Amino acid sequence: MVVNRRHSMVLHASREGESPEKSGTPPVPSFAHRDPSRAEFWDERFASAFMPWDAAGVPQALREFVAGEGAARATLIPGCGAAYEAAWLDAQDWPVRAIDFSPGAVDAAKAQLGARASLVEQADFFAYTPPFTLDVIYERAFLCALPRDLWADYARRMAQLLPSGARLAGFFFLKETPKGPPFGIAPEALDALLSQDFVCEADRLVDDSVPVFAGAEHWMVWRRR
Numbered sequence: 001m002v003v004n005r006r007h008s009m010v011l012h013a014s015r016e017g018e019s020p021e022k023s024g025t026p027p028v029p030s031f032a033h034r035d036p037s038r039a040e041f042w043d044e045r046f047a048s049a050f051m052p053w054d055a056a057g058v059p060q061a062l063r064e065f066v067a068g069e070g071a072a073r074a075t076l077i078p079g080c081g082a083a084y085e086a087a088w089l090d091a092q093d094w095p096v097r098a099i100d101f102s103p104g105a106v107d108a109a110k111a112q113l114g115a116r117a118s119l120v121e122q123a124d125f126f127a128y129t130p131p132f133t134l135d136v137i138y139e140r141a142f143l144c145a146l147p148r149d150l151w152a153d154y155a156r157r158m159a160q161l162l163p164s165g166a167r168l169a170g171f172f173f174l175k176e177t178p179k180g181p182p183f184g185i186a187p188e189a190l191d192a193l194l195s196q197d198f199v200c201e202a203d204r205l206v207d208d209s210v211p212v213f214a215g216a217e218h219w220m221v222w223r224r225r
C-alpha cells in the first residue's frame with residue numbers, strides 16, 4: 001500500500017477543495033464520510049491511502065519500553081491501523097492482539113502482517129473482550145481518532161480491560177486542536193480523564209513523530225490503580 005504521509009495536517013478535510021497555493025498544504029481528497037466514530041470514515045481514508053498518521057514502522061519509544069521490560073507482556077493494540085507494532089511484538093514473543101473496526105484497516109494490517117495476519121481482528125474496541133488477561137494496552141493515534149464525546153467511554157473501557165497493576169502505554173497527542181481528527185488533548189484534560197483509575201508513571205516528548213503529531217506527541221505510561 002502506498003502511504004501518503006506528505007500531508008502534514010488534518011484528517012478532517014476542512015480544507016477540501018482549497019488549492020495548495022491558498023492553504024499552503026496539499027489538498028485533502030474529497031471524502032464522503034465525516035464522522036470518525038464510524039468505520040466508514042476510516043475505510044474511506046484507507047481506501048484512498050490517505051493516512052497521515054501512519055508511522056510505517058515501530059516507534060523508538062515502544063522499542064525502548066519493550067527492551068526495559070525483561071519479560072513478555074500480553075498486549076492489546078486497539079485501533080491498530082496497519083499494525084506494524086503487532087508483528088514486531090509477536091517477533092519479541094509478546095502475546096499480542098490487534099483490533100480495528102474498519103475493514104479497510106484490517107485489510108491493510110493483514111497485508112502488512114503476512115504470515116502473522118491472525119494477530120489482527122475486526123472488532124469495536126468498546127465491545128471487544130481480549131482472549132487473554134492483559135498486561136498492557138498499547139495506544140497510538142487511537143484516543144485522538146475518537147470524537148471527544150467518546151473519551152469518557154475510552155477511559156472507562158480501558159479501566160475495565162486492564163486489571164490492577166496493568167498499564168496503558170503509548171503515544172498521546174498533547175495539544176488542543178480546534179477540530180479533528182486528530183483530536184488533541186491538553187495535558188490537564190488527559191490527567192482528568194485518566195487519573196481516577198490510572199497513575200501516570202512516564203511522560204516524555206518523543207522526537208520521531210510523523211508531521212501530523214510533531215512537537216506534541218508524548219510517550220506515556222499509565223498504571224491501573
Ligand SMILES: C[S@@+](CC[C@H](N)C(=O)[O-])C[C@H]1O[C@@H](n2cnc3c(N)ncnc32)[C@H](O)[C@@H]1O
Pocket residue numbers: 036037039042043053054055078079080081082083099100101102105123124125126140141142145146
Ligand atoms: C488514526 S488511526 C491510527 C491507526 C494506528 N493506531 C496507527 O498508529 O497507525 C485510528 C484507527 O482507529 C480505528 N478506530 C476508531 N474507532 C475505533 C473503534 N471504536 N474500535 C476499533 N477501532 C477503531 C480506525 O479505524 C483507525 O484505523
